[in-house]
Amino acid sequence: MSSSTLEKAAPTLDPAPEDYRRRAGLTVDEVQTPRFLPALGRVLRGSAAILAFAALWEVAPRIGLVDAVFLPPLSTSLGALADLVSSGQLTEHLQASLTRALVGLSIALATAIPLGALIGRSASVARFLNPVLELFRNTAALALLPVFVLILGIGETSKIALVVYACFFPVLLSTITGVRTVDPLLLKSARSLGLRPLQLFTKVTLPAAVPTIFTGVRMAGAASILVLVAAEMVGARAGLGYLVTAAQQNFQIPAMYAGIITIALVGLAINAVLLLAERRLSRWRPTS
Amino acid sequence: MTAALDLEAVRKDFVVRDNGRSARFTAVQDLDLSVPDGQFLAVVGPSGCGKSTLLDLVAGLTTPTSGRILLHGEPVTGPATDRAVVFQQYALLPWRTARKNVELGLESVGVPRKQRARLADEHLDLVGLTGFADRYPHELSGGMKQRVAIARALAVDPRVLLMDEPFAALDAQTRESLQDELLRIWRATGKTVVFITHGIDEAVYLGQRVAVMSPRPGRISDLIDIDLDPVPGEDVRSDPAFGRLRHRVWSSLQQIEDRSETEVAHV
Numbered sequence A: 001m002s003s004s005t006l007e008k009a010a011p012t013l014d015p016a017p018e019d020y021r022r023r024a025g026l027t028v029d030e031v032q033t034p035r036f037l038p039a040l041g042r043v044l045r046g047s048a049a050i051l052a053f054a055a056l057w058e059v060a061p062r063i064g065l066v067d068a069v070f071l072p073p074l075s076t077s078l079g080a081l082a083d084l085v086s087s088g089q090l091t092e093h094l095q096a097s098l099t100r101a102l103v104g105l106s107i108a109l110a111t112a113i114p115l116g117a118l119i120g121r122s123a124s125v126a127r128f129l130n131p132v133l134e135l136f137r138n139t140a141a142l143a144l145l146p147v148f149v150l151i152l153g154i155g156e157t158s159k160i161a162l163v164v165y166a167c168f169f170p171v172l173l174s175t176i177t178g179v180r181t182v183d184p185l186l187l188k189s190a191r192s193l194g195l196r197p198l199q200l201f202t203k204v205t206l207p208a209a210v211p212t213i214f215t216g217v218r219m220a221g222a223a224s225i226l227v228l229v230a231a232e233m234v235g236a237r238a239g240l241g242y243l244v245t246a247a248q249q250n251f252q253i254p255a256m257y258a259g260i261i262t263i264a265l266v267g268l269a270i271n272a273v274l275l276l277a278e279r280r281l282s283r284w285r286p287t288s
Numbered sequence B: 001m002t003a004a005l006d007l008e009a010v011r012k013d014f015v016v017r018d019n020g021r022s023a024r025f026t027a028v029q030d031l032d033l034s035v036p037d038g039q040f041l042a043v044v045g046p047s048g049c050g051k052s053t054l055l056d057l058v059a060g061l062t063t064p065t066s067g068r069i070l071l072h073g074e075p076v077t078g079p080a081t082d083r084a085v086v087f088q089q090y091a092l093l094p095w096r097t098a099r100k101n102v103e104l105g106l107e108s109v110g111v112p113r114k115q116r117a118r119l120a121d122e123h124l125d126l127v128g129l130t131g132f133a134d135r136y137p138h139e140l141s142g143g144m145k146q147r148v149a150i151a152r153a154l155a156v157d158p159r160v161l162l163m164d165e166p167f168a169a170l171d172a173q174t175r176e177s178l179q180d181e182l183l184r185i186w187r188a189t190g191k192t193v194v195f196i197t198h199g200i201d202e203a204v205y206l207g208q209r210v211a212v213m214s215p216r217p218g219r220i221s222d223l224i225d226i227d228l229d230p231v232p233g234e235d236v237r238s239d240p241a242f243g244r245l246r247h248r249v250w251s252s253l254q255q256i257e258d259r260s261e262t263e264v265a266h267v
């Protein structure tokens, strides 16, 4: 760490090009070696908290700290999870939920990004629409569930529509912001190189907006699971939300917790996939 | 010699807000300038006198309110690759490598992929960045970024290279080495260069001719020919003739300043 700080503090003369290579080579070496240890430390610290939580869950019901009927030990819940997996039930519910979430998220992305890009191109249109978009975004999607059910019935359509609604606005608003905050100098210099409006958009505006768009996409990913599980709890015959409520109503408490654990893992997985995608798309950014 | 660039009675007004009301502001007016083909013209002038406005007009990024701008006899109608601009703040796309940045202008004119990469590497070589084609801008120093920007401008093979204080953000040593590189490239390519700067030394060192601009509204108030013949291996800056020309440009700028001071005194 301290050595790289020293590197930066050194006076920045402008050496001949041959020196650039040597200097740049040096920097690469110095950055890569010390990175491993902190990463390992982070993993250990991160999993330590998880392990402590798991131990607490396991022990608390066993020593009578909480009622083991309402909160069975972790091992019992994991046993129920294993049963659900082997009986094929979990796959069925997981598939139902993931399909709805991914279809909804995809529809939202495919519509919100182009629309946001279009709105963002005009300052006056963006200013005009912003209040109503903020209103829609801040209207809790679940409050609209009865409306969706009323209009679309209780089948797949209303659940997917609800996911689309929940995902649409964060992506739309972040796309508008991303497109509107592109450095004007980048656009000016690209224009001076003869790029036409469509080329400017695909080669400058859109790539520059990707990081901002992605904050919205990650919010959408989290929202998709949230609203979907809630919708499945209200009216469904399959899905993780249904699994949890059905298990609770049949007093299969370990199975209920197994469902909750699965939902948590799905949420983590979606976030991880989106983070990975974001990192792939912004490899050019300085890692600080 | 045919003129590469002709500005005839160019005027540029901007609409500005003045006490909440919109008003007209004349940035440049009655601007006449003719730059012979292959000339290196340096432009100096006080801050806000309209140098960048002039450059934007020639680049086709803005249109004159009145007057004509001709490039090799043809009116300028918008940006095109017959002119290329190098900005002070580099303006590289941070998500593109050096090579891909240089390719940007080539993409706009539809050069095939393979040829683009070859041209980009050639121009990176030209500016002394061999082996840095796959670096991202944040992995390059300021001087190297400006070299990439110069390579990007040259890659489209413009007839006129427009530079707006390209070395102002660099430290003295980097600036000097880039000045020499630029002269070398200019001699090798024979391009017409319009080079805006705040530095009198830089203007006299680089330019074959120095245009002095005066403000409110901006126009060319003086043109000074730089007739130095550098002796190889000697620093032309220590030549007494360099000092005289330097003083000549300085006096011209001083006159402008005195004039604007008396203007202020009269208000």
Ligand SMILES: Nc1ncnc2c1ncn2[C@@H]1O[C@H](COP(=O)(O)OP(=O)(O)OP(=O)(O)O)[C@@H](O)[C@H]1O
Pocket (backbone or CB within 6 Å): B014, B015, B016, B025, B027, B045, B046, B047, B048, B049, B050, B051, B052, B053, B054
């Ligand atoms: N888009 C614009 N809208 C309104 N006024 C502008 C605009 N661009 C420039 N101006 C005005 O025109 C004048 C000339 O500006 P310009 O940027 O050309 O100056 P400059 O000579 O490049 O100054 P500097 O040396 O500080 O870069 C200034 O008074 C500036 O305020």
Ligand SMILES: [Mg+2]
Pocket (backbone or CB within 6 Å): B051, B052, B053, B164
């Ligand atoms: Mg300027």
